[in-house]
Amino acid sequence: MSIRKIAVEEAFTFDRLADSQHAMEAAMNPAWAAYVGERIADLVDLRLREMDDEGIDVQVLSLTSPGIQGMTDAADAVATAREANDLVAAVVRDHPTRFAAFAALACQDPAAAVAELERAVCDLGLRGALINGHTMGSYLDEPAYWDLWEAAEALGVPIYIHPTDPPAPIASCVGYPLDRAAWGWAFETGSHALRLVLAGVFDRFPDATVMLGHMGELLPYSLARLDDRYDFYEANPKLEHPPSHYVKHNVVVTTSGVNDAAPLQCALDVMGADRVLFAVDYPYQRNADAVAFMDEVDISDADRALVCHENAERILGLPTET
Ligand code: MN
Numbered sequence: 001m002s003i004r005k006i007a008v009e010e011a012f013t014f015d016r017l018a019d020s021q022h023a024m025e026a027a028m029n030p031a032w033a034a035y036v037g038e039r040i041a042d043l044v045d046l047r048l049r050e051m052d053d054e055g056i057d058v059q060v061l062s063l064t065s066p067g068i069q070g071m072t073d074a075a076d077a078v079a080t081a082r083e084a085n086d087l088v089a090a091v092v093r094d095h096p097t098r099f100a101a102f103a104a105l106a107c108q109d110p111a112a113a114v115a116e117l118e119r120a121v122c123d124l125g126l127r128g129a130l131i132n133g134h135t136m137g138s139y140l141d142e143p144a145y146w147d148l149w150e151a152a153e154a155l156g157v158p159i160y161i162h163p164t165d166p167p168a169p170i171a172s173c174v175g176y177p178l179d180r181a182a183w184g185w186a187f188e189t190g191s192h193a194l195r196l197v198l199a200g201v202f203d204r205f206p207d208a209t210v211m212l213g214h215m216g217e218l219l220p221y222s223l224a225r226l227d228d229r230y231d232f233y234e235a236n237p238k239l240e241h242p243p244s245h246y247v248k249h250n251v252v253v254t255t256s257g258v259n260d261a262a263p264l265q266c267a268l269d270v271m272g273a274d275r276v277l278f279a280v281d282y283p284y285q286r287n288a289d290a291v292a293f294m295d296e297v298d299i300s301d302a303d304r305a306l307v308c309h310e311n312a313e314r315i316l317g318l319p320t321e322t
Contacts, residue, residue, distance in 0.1 A: 002055045002295055003304060004321075006312040007287075009130075009162070009213045009256040009279035011064035013040050014087055016080050020070050027177065032284075039283035040064060043091045047282075048098060054287035055295075056280065057309070058097070060316065061088050062130035063104040066164045069132040077106035081116055089124035100318055102130035102160055110144045114151045121155050127316040128157035128211075133164035139192055141199035149201055153208040158252065158315065160211035163189040181257070181284070190217035193251060194226070194243065202250040203240050209250060209315070213279060215263045216253035220270040223247060248272070252315060254279040255307070259293035273303040277311045 013021045021040060025033040039046060043061070051059060063084050071077040081104045088101040103120030105113040120126040129152070131140065140148070140161070152159050163185030170187070173179045193210055202208060212219065219226075223244040230236050230243050239246075253267050256279035267276050280290040294308055313320050 002291060004057050004309040005055060005278055005291060005294070006058040006060065006309045006318060007056050007280045007282065007290070008060040008211070008254055008277050008312055008316070009160070010059040010061055010282045011040060011284065012043055012061050012088065013064045013067070014084060015041070016083060017063075017067060020066060021064065024065075027180070036283050043088070044095070048095070050282075050287055051098065055291040056282075056287050058312075058318065059099055059282065060127060060312070060318075061091070061099055061101040062160065062162065063088075063132075065132040065162055067132045068104045068106050068108075069135045069164060071106070071108065072136070074106065074108035074112075077108045078112045078116070080104075081106045081113075082119075085116065085120045085124060085126065089120075089126060092125065097319070100316060101126050102128050105129045105131055105148075107131060107135040107138065107140070107145065107148075110148060113145075114147050117148065117151055117157075118155065121157055127318070128152070128159060130160040130162050130211075132162045133189060133192060134167060137167040139195050141192075141195040141201060146201070146204065149205045149208050153205045156207075156317075158209040158211045160213070161189055161192055162213060163217070186214055186217045189214075190219050190222075193217065193219065193247070197239070197243050197246040197250075198237055200237060200239060202246045206250070209252060211252050211254060211277070213254045213256035213281070215255060215258040215260075215267050216251070216271065219247050219251070220253065220267045221263075223270060248275075251275070252277060252311070255290070255294070256281040257285050259285075259289055261297050264297060264299070268299065268303060268307075273306045274311055274314075276307050277315070278308045 068081045084104045092099045103126045166188045227242040227244045252275045254277045
């Protein structure tokens, strides 16, 4: 029997964001666009059937990228985030053993984002927030968001930073679809996390937790060089610890979209097995591929149990059995 799987980066959308979703799907090949399009707004029927058939016990749901972060009108963003959170909370209430969820937050209005995080966690029972990267070029290291980090730390919930397109094209990627999920998103999102480190967010809020997908968005591979060149460049701010300390203490990573043994082993070695969580990235990836990889990859059974469900149960406060 396959080990219990809690998948923690599992996307949905709803009618208010249909235009944004269609724009994302237009960049995919037709077969993948159809696969995603059939599944992304289905929150129960097809989703649960595929979870049953393909070996996913629990999905932790989140609003797909760019979601609220792609909205230009702040009041509309605040209202849409509330609507998304109410919708997903109702799904979790109907299926409490199969779904949990992260809140969407409108960073366009930082005070509203704090209030919505508190409402989502305390009133709706959501497990933290997932923010789709920068909001119109504004990153979460800015002092305007320190109240958000303070609230997340006080509530004891993580903030998942999910990739999105960079605010402007990365010059070396122009001409190919490299800005996106294949490559640029990892650099963009890993850089976002490093901005938090260098801004001293984790000196100020030492118990805050960031979640990063895609086996850590290049960070586990890069810590020695980050520390080495932190000393080398005079312009670096003076932190209480070298950058690697914060990645190891304030970041947890997920396996979303990376069914590959070598990067998993790197993440386990660098982060520790208690800071790596299973994720599929449904419906942009297939459940069955991630399940087969995680069941078969050559790691210890103790580590497999941590990654597949025990870390999610501990970090997200999820029930340990159904
Ligand atoms: Mn994703």
